[in-house]
Amino acid sequence: MTDSRSEERQAGPLTYRGKAVPKGTTDQRLLDRRGPSDWVHTDPWRVLRIQSEFVEGFGMLSEVGRAVCVFGSARIKPGNPYYELGETIGERIAQAGYTVITGGGPGLMEAANKGASEAGGTSIGLGIELPFEQALNDHINMGVTFRYFFVRKTMFVKYSQAFVVLPGGFGTLDELFEAITLVQTGKVTRFPVILMGTEFWAGLVDWIHERLLTEGLISPHDPDLLHLTDDPDEAVEIIRGAHAQLEQAIEEEEAVAGLEEALHEAERT
Ligand SMILES: CC(C)=CCNc1ncnc2c1ncn2[C@@H]1O[C@H](COP(=O)(O)O)[C@@H](O)[C@H]1O
Numbered sequence: 366m367t368d369s370r371s372e373e374r375q376a377g378p379l380t381y382r383g384k385a386v387p388k389g390t391t392d393q394r395l396l397d398r399r400g401p402s403d404w405v406h407t408d409p410w411r412v413l414r415i416q417s418e419f420v421e422g423f424g425m426l427s428e429v430g431r432a433v434c435v436f437g438s439a440r441i442k443p444g445n446p447y448y449e450l451g452e453t454i455g456e457r458i459a460q461a462g463y464t465v466i467t468g469g470g471p472g473l474m475e476a477a478n479k480g481a482s483e484a485g486g487t488s489i490g491l492g493i494e495l496p497f498e499q500a501l502n503d504h505i506n507m508g509v510t511f512r513y514f515f516v517r518k519t520m521f522v523k524y525s526q527a528f529v530v531l532p533g534g535f536g537t538l539d540e541l542f543e544a545i546t547l548v549q550t551g552k553v554t555r556f557p558v559i560l561m562g563t564e565f566w567a568g569l570v571d572w573i574h575e576r577l578l579t580e581g582l583i584s585p586h587d588p589d590l591l592h593l594t595d596d597p598d599e600a601v602e603i604i605r606g607a608h609a610q611l612e613q614a615i616e617e618e619e620a621v622a623g624l625e626e627a628l629h630e631a632e633r634t
Contacts, residue, residue: 376494377418377512390494391512418516422491425509426524429487432464433604434521436540437473437531447532450561450595451476452483454529457597459486461605466491466525468517469501469508473531478504491517518543526611527557527604532565545590549583555614557607559592559600566593 374381376391389397395411435455441447455465455477465481467474469490482488482504490505494512501508511517521528521540528544530537541560547553560566570593577583592603 373498375498375500375510377510378421390496392494392514393496395513415513415516418511418513419519422509422511422516422520423523425507426489426520429464429466429489429507429524431462431608432466432487432489432525433458433527433529434466434525434540435474435477435529435531436468436533436537437477438533438537439468439470439472439474440534441472441476441532443476447473447562447565448476450597451531452480454531454561454597454600455480455486455488456484457601458529458604459484459488461601463526463604464489466521467505468493468536469505469510470499471502473533475502475504477529477531478502482506491520493517522547522553526608527559529559529561529600529604532562545587548590549587555607555611557592557603558590559594559603561594561597561600563593563595 372383372386374386376387381387435451435458437447437451441451451473457480458465458477459481464487465477466489467477469478469492474490478488478490479502487507488505490501490508492499492501492508492510493514494510501510509520511520518540522544528540530541530544541558544553544556544558548556548558560570570588570591573583573588573591578585578588592600594600594603
């Protein structure tokens with residue numbers, strides 16, 4: 366082991382130490398248009414690596430069962446009331462029989478993972494390679510570290526039935542707005558997005574009404590995509606209700622498909 370963490374870099378499943386630690390991250394190199402043009406010639410190979418991230422992620426997460434993603438600040442420390450809220454919501458989600466999925470980092474991600482694992486639930490971290498050294502937090506029992514943000518984001522949406530969003534900064538806002546855009550555009554359906562920490566989120570929700578709605582930049586029902594609460598029980602009820610609706614819709618679709626199949630069969634005979 367090297368004694369200094371700054372001399373170690375995790376890049377996806379790879380570990381680099383000492384002078385082998387690469388400059389920058391894989392995401393930075395993909396997005397950087399400067400530098401020698403030989404980058405262009407390596408893109409086909411890079412696509413295969415992106416594919417392999419999807420394969421690894423789908424492979425691990427497809428058998429997880431019902432799950433809820435919890436997002437929130439990487440910077441909020443234990444002792445802060447939002448950290449306690451993170452632990453509590455992680456615990457309640459696990460007790461309701463859902464796996465908790467987070468970004469696997471510190472702060473409120475760690476809090477939600479801690480609450481879930483201490484309640485005996487499945488606690489997952491989907492980590493991301495960053496320019497500085499960072500390990501998955503200690504409270505996950507399954508984890509994947511991604512090189513690419515966009516692959517990781519696909520995993521959050523594909524394998525969860527709801528998003529819970531705790532207070533946070535740019536990263537949290539990015540995840541929040543991606544989720545509501547997917548719901549707004551019908552890419553995912555019956556997918557509740559729950560904002561926890563009413564005092565923290567009130568200003569944003571007001572701005573959405575006063576600015577976006579008033580100026581006609583969103584539809585009148587779009588603000589309803591966001592549920593605002595401080596109450597973990599209410600959050601779990603919203604998740605359960607949406608999930609029950611989803612299962613009912615799937616059953617109805619399967620029943621209709623069965624009827625259509627029977628009709629076709631009857632027409633053939
Ligand atoms: C101390 C520090 C900046 C650590 C960064 N380490 C991180 N590790 C894993 N996911 C992250 C990290 N930073 C941002 N994210 C993603 O963005 C959200 C938090 O970003 P923010 O702190 O609100 O903007 C998380 O839900 C997570 O999915």
